[in-house]
């Protein structure tokens with residue numbers, strides 16, 4: 001093969017690779033989270049978004065497997081759907097019930113991606 005052909009093949013492969021990484025990073029939950037949650041919860045869930053400094057109480061780290069493995073999906077779901085007020089917590093965490101259950105489920109799935117964890121009933125502090 002000529003150098004030019006090798007080069008264009010390489011460019012093609014890199015293009016495909018970049019494209020597939022892009023697609024895999026854009027789950028619906030990640031997109032929604034990026035649009036609506038990072039300001040307080042931070043891009044990786046470390047509670048270090050630009051708005052987090054003034055939050056009191058601060059959200060716990062959605063990125064922490066130690067914390068998030070003690071919280072059932074249903075509790076996360078309710079927190080997002082009903083907001084802090086709806087579950088006896090801070091009203092700073094607003095309700096996102098208007099999104100509808102499917103999008104809230106996508107957000108729960110993204111939060112599980114952030115902590116790389118699942119609920120473990122006998123884990124816990």
Ligand code: HEC
Pocket residue numbers: 032033036037038039040041051055056057058059060061076079080084089090091092093094096107111
């Ligand atoms: C205006 C800031 C703000 C925004 C925006 C926000 N949150 Fe929160 N969130 C909070 C605060 C503050 C808490 C802690 C409430 C408490 O513990 O009383 C919280 C708690 C949570 C919790 C429970 C974790 C814990 O600490 O127990 C989850 C899950 C959560 N938020 C998900 C989301 C999702 C998903 C979005 C976007 C759709 C979002 N939040 C947007 C401020 C925010």
